[in-house]
Structures are given as C-alpha cells and as structure tokens.
Amino acid sequence: MAVEIDRSKLSPMMQQYLAVKDASGDAIVFFRLGDFYEMFFDDAILVSKLLELTLTGRDCGLPTRAPMCGVPYHSVEQYLKRLVNLGYRVAICEQMEDPALAKGLVERGVIRVVTPGTLIESSMLDESNCNYLAAVWSRDEEIAFCAADISTGAVNLHKLEGKSRTDDLISLIDRYHPSELLITKDFLDYKPVADFLKTRTTCMVTLRDDDCFSVNNQRETVLKQCGADSFKALGLSENGADAAVCCGLFQYIAETQRAIVGRFTEITVHGKDGVMGLDSNARRNLELTETLRSHEKKGSLLGVLDKTETAMGRRMLRTWIEQPLTQPVRIMDRLNAVELLMKNSVAMTELRSLLDQVFDLERLMSRVMFQKATPRDMKALSQTALQLPAIKEQLRTLTQSKLLTKLEADISPLTEISDLIERALVDEPPLLIKDGGVIRDGFHQELDALRHAMNHGADLITEIESRERERTGSKNLKTGYNRVFGYY
Structure with a gap:
C-alpha cells in the first residue's frame, strides 16, 4: 500500500481483499464481486490508467472511499491479455461459494495467477508460436536450462558445460524466445546474461528464491506434474542442476495454476542431439x-x-x-517424406483437406487437463478426433517413407472420445458452460428429468394438485407459495 491505513476499521470484505492482496506479492488482484472483477486501492489506481477504466470509489469503513475500478467477468480475457502484455502478473480471486447461500462473508480464494509464461487461453496466445516458460539454474561448472510450453505440454531440458556454457545459455534463450524466465538473483547479477536480457529480449524476468529450486523440497511436485515415479524415469539426475531447474520450473507452474494435473508426460533432454x-x-x-x-x-x-x-x-x-538438423540420416528421412508426398499428389491433397479440419489439439488438451475447456473446446476436440482415422488411412498408402510410417503408427484414432463427445454435446454448444444447453436431450436421464421440471414447473404443480385432490377427496385443495416456505 502506498498509504498506510488502519485495517481494523475496514469492512470485513475489504479486510478479506487486503489479505488476498498481501498473499499475492506483486500481482494485481482481480477480486470477484458478482458479475465483475474489482480492483481496489493501489491496484485500482494503476489498472484504471493502464486500461483506461473509470476510477470510482467504494465505502470501505474508512472516512474516505477506497479507489475502485472493475471489468466484467464475461470479457475478462481481453483485459488480462493487455495487462500480461504490459508485463504484469494477475491473481484471479474467485467466489468459492454461491453468494445466495453464503452465511455472512462470501468465501473467496485465488484460483490462478496469470503470467506471460503460463497462458493457456487461445484468445491470449499466438497460435503460430510456442509460449515458453523457461528457468535457469547453475551448480558447480554446469548450467541447466529448461523451457516448457504449458499450453501444449512440451518440455525441453538442456545441460550446458565447458567454457562456452554462458554463450550457449544466451543462444538458448534467444532460440526459445521465452515469454517468462525464472531466474535467481545470482544469475541476474551476472553481467553477460543480465545485459542480454535487458537489451535483446522482451521476456518477463521473474526472480525466484533458491528454495524454489530445492530438489529435496520440490521432488514430489516434479514427479506428480510429470506422472512419473522417479527422476530416472524422466532422464534426470538425482541431485544435479538438471533436476534443480526442473524443480524450479514445475514448482512455479503448480504455484500459479493452483493445481498439479500431470500434463507433462515427457521431458525431452537435449545433449549433442x-x-x-x-x-x-x-x-x-x-x-x-x-x-x-x-x-x-x-x-x-x-x-x-x-x-x-x-x-x-x-x-x-x-x-x-x-533448430536445423546436422545428422544426415534424419535429414534424409525428412527429404524422403517430402519427396514421397510430392509424387503422390492425390494423397497429399487429401491430407491437406483433412488437416484443414483439425483444430489445435495440443492446446485443447492442455485446457481440458487444467479444467479450463469450454463446451466449444470439447466440440473442437471431437471434430479433430473424427478426422484421425481418415488421416491414418491416407498415411498407410505412403509406406515407402519411414518417417510417415512411424507417424501413422503413433496416431491414436481416439474413437471412443469422439463418440462420447458427439453423443453428449449438442451440435452447436454455447461458449460457456454457465449458459446451459450444453448436453443433448436423451444423453442423461436425470438431467432430462431436471430440465423437464425446470421448463414445465407449472404443469408439474397442476399434476400434484390433481393427484392430492383425488387422494384426499378435497375438491378445494390448492397449492400456495411464499418466500419463506416455498410451495405448500
């Protein structure tokens, strides 16, 4: 707070807000109130200028009103994108219970911290570019660099040794163009790296404590995030710089996402590859x-x-x-695949037509696993899966290429998933789950019954009246309603 205030005089809700703000560090807090995310005090003053929002005030228990501004929850992504692009972190504080059912102050909590390196929403990402969160750690004569794109699940690990390791690190940062780099103060004090970050990159540099990279403290976080039972299974040493840098990176993902979902099934360890x-x-x-x-x-x-x-x-x-190849065998495999496709124009044309109907499966799966998928995301997942059998069929005609043969073998048709989604979802689902009308009639018996009760409530009440009149023999029996007892 730029100005000290007597917190004991604040309203309970404003005390709740400041407790969340204190726990969120330098992040701007989007505090959910009804249909808006509100900001107060210093955050409100800052964000109102950055986003050109109207700065108002709210009674808070003090003689003067607390500065306040807000954005509608249904269009929050466009405001998040602008703040993240300006280099800010945003903590999303949601209502954890229905305000209508809450007794006293509504419980609220931070469900996610949005940063440049942890984006998964399609509206906030460039579909043509990876969005890397990177981390750097040094131990003895070794530097480890890890870059993960949580929107696709890709993780790349590099171990750098020898006299050129600092130059190699700078080259890796330039190659991956991370949106955010996790680094300790010791590294930032190292002039060659600091100069490069200041003059040649636009990534957000996030300073982390050494404890965040502790293998002893973060081992379980890494294993759970990757769905593995040991570092060896991931290709990591037990206590080296490579293990430490992965600990720092996955701890940050768990901290910002408030979840451990096992999205990262493989760490690609690069050496002389x-x-x-x-x-x-x-x-x-x-x-x-x-x-x-x-x-x-x-x-x-x-x-x-x-x-x-x-x-x-x-x-x-x-x-x-x-990252151009240097191994002749791998180069020839790619060239042979291209040549075969060029000679089989019918298969190539059909594959292009099928791929044109394929959505961004990598990023769709990340949103599903982080429980951020919308009904339309699920429909896009199904429509993509429906193309896979035909894609496999076309690839089977191109067996002269080892690369294309392996590609065909690696593709799972996902038939059960596409069938389930097609049976469950309406043809044109709404944008958000809360809009309703997502599930087809006839898919779920209990849901159908609840929908019928919601849409034909008056008819059901009339049926109950008739049934009770017949049972009791009272022709004057009627149903009534009040806000205290409901229907009676």
Whole structure:
C-alpha cells in the first residue's frame, strides 16, 4: 500500500481483499464481486490508467472511499491479455461459494495467477508460436536450462558445460524466445546474461528464491506434474542442476495454476542431439523466421516455406527452421517424406483437406487437463478426433517413407472420445458452460428429468394438485407459495 491505513476499521470484505492482496506479492488482484472483477486501492489506481477504466470509489469503513475500478467477468480475457502484455502478473480471486447461500462473508480464494509464461487461453496466445516458460539454474561448472510450453505440454531440458556454457545459455534463450524466465538473483547479477536480457529480449524476468529450486523440497511436485515415479524415469539426475531447474520450473507452474494435473508426460533432454547451434546474430542475419529490417515473417525463410494447414504444424515448422538438423540420416528421412508426398499428389491433397479440419489439439488438451475447456473446446476436440482415422488411412498408402510410417503408427484414432463427445454435446454448444444447453436431450436421464421440471414447473404443480385432490377427496385443495416456505 502506498498509504498506510488502519485495517481494523475496514469492512470485513475489504479486510478479506487486503489479505488476498498481501498473499499475492506483486500481482494485481482481480477480486470477484458478482458479475465483475474489482480492483481496489493501489491496484485500482494503476489498472484504471493502464486500461483506461473509470476510477470510482467504494465505502470501505474508512472516512474516505477506497479507489475502485472493475471489468466484467464475461470479457475478462481481453483485459488480462493487455495487462500480461504490459508485463504484469494477475491473481484471479474467485467466489468459492454461491453468494445466495453464503452465511455472512462470501468465501473467496485465488484460483490462478496469470503470467506471460503460463497462458493457456487461445484468445491470449499466438497460435503460430510456442509460449515458453523457461528457468535457469547453475551448480558447480554446469548450467541447466529448461523451457516448457504449458499450453501444449512440451518440455525441453538442456545441460550446458565447458567454457562456452554462458554463450550457449544466451543462444538458448534467444532460440526459445521465452515469454517468462525464472531466474535467481545470482544469475541476474551476472553481467553477460543480465545485459542480454535487458537489451535483446522482451521476456518477463521473474526472480525466484533458491528454495524454489530445492530438489529435496520440490521432488514430489516434479514427479506428480510429470506422472512419473522417479527422476530416472524422466532422464534426470538425482541431485544435479538438471533436476534443480526442473524443480524450479514445475514448482512455479503448480504455484500459479493452483493445481498439479500431470500434463507433462515427457521431458525431452537435449545433449549433442544433432541440432545445429546458432547464436543470436546468426539467427537474425540468416532471416530464418523474420526479416532483418522489418521483423516480419513475410520475406523470411519461414514465410517462404510455411504452407501448413494447422496451428500445430506452424509451430513445428518454426521449431525445425530454428533448430536445423546436422545428422544426415534424419535429414534424409525428412527429404524422403517430402519427396514421397510430392509424387503422390492425390494423397497429399487429401491430407491437406483433412488437416484443414483439425483444430489445435495440443492446446485443447492442455485446457481440458487444467479444467479450463469450454463446451466449444470439447466440440473442437471431437471434430479433430473424427478426422484421425481418415488421416491414418491416407498415411498407410505412403509406406515407402519411414518417417510417415512411424507417424501413422503413433496416431491414436481416439474413437471412443469422439463418440462420447458427439453423443453428449449438442451440435452447436454455447461458449460457456454457465449458459446451459450444453448436453443433448436423451444423453442423461436425470438431467432430462431436471430440465423437464425446470421448463414445465407449472404443469408439474397442476399434476400434484390433481393427484392430492383425488387422494384426499378435497375438491378445494390448492397449492400456495411464499418466500419463506416455498410451495405448500
């Protein structure tokens, strides 16, 4: 607080707000009140300027009203996106019980902290780019760098050793373009890294305590997030820099998401993995993904090659261009696959047509696992799954390519999932679950009965009246209603 106040004189709700604010560190608190997320005191003054909102006031128990501004809950994502793009963290504080049923003050709690590196909403992400949260840790003569995209579940780990490890770290930061970097103060005090972060990147730098990287404290968090029973199963050492950096990264994900969901099933450990090392200057001068002068995709190598049909394909192509292969066998596998597709124009045309109907499955699955999926997300998941059998069928005609044969074998048709969703959801579901009308009539017997009661309540009351008149023999029996007892 910029100005000290006597908290004992505040209203209970405002004391609740400040308790949440104190526990949220430097994050702006979006405090749910009815149909709005409200901000008070310093947050209200700041956000009203940043987002050009009207600054009002609210009685709070003090002689002067508390500064206040707010945004509608149904359009909150557009405001979150603007604040995150400006480099702010936002704590979402929700009502944890129905206000109509609450006895006294409504219970509230932070359900998530939104930061640049932890976004999963499609409206807040660029579908063509990965959105990496990265972490760095150093131990003895080794540096470990880990980058995870929680919107897709991808995790990449690099272990750097030798005299060039600092330069290699800077190259990795430039390669992955993380939206947010978790780092300790010791690293930020290291001039080469600090200078690069200040002058050559736009990522949010989040300072973390050494305890966040403690293997002893965070081991279980990593194992639960990855659904593994040991570090060895994940390709990690028991107590090295690689284990510590993963601890720091997954602890932050659990802290901000307020959940451990097992989304990350694999950690890709990179070593001498046949990928060409390019420093930041080489990447820019080669104009791999953007031009040197205008910083646009058009005119770059990516702009020339990108004929992809899906968001997943666009992200993969960008990764392949930024990390060119050096192993002849892997290069030839890709070239053979491309050549085979070019020679089989019918199969290629059919695959492009099928892929055009595929949604962003990677990010859809993340929203499902973080329980952020909307009814339309589920419908998109089903529509994507419906294309998979036909895609597999086309790939089976291209057996001369080892790469395409493996791809066909790796694709699961997800038939049970698509069948369930198609049976359960209406053809055109609403945007939000709260809007209702998500589940088809006939899918769930109890739901059908409740809907009938809701839509035909008057008829049901009339039926009860008739039944009770007949049972009691009283022709004058009628039902009544008041707010205290309800129907009687």
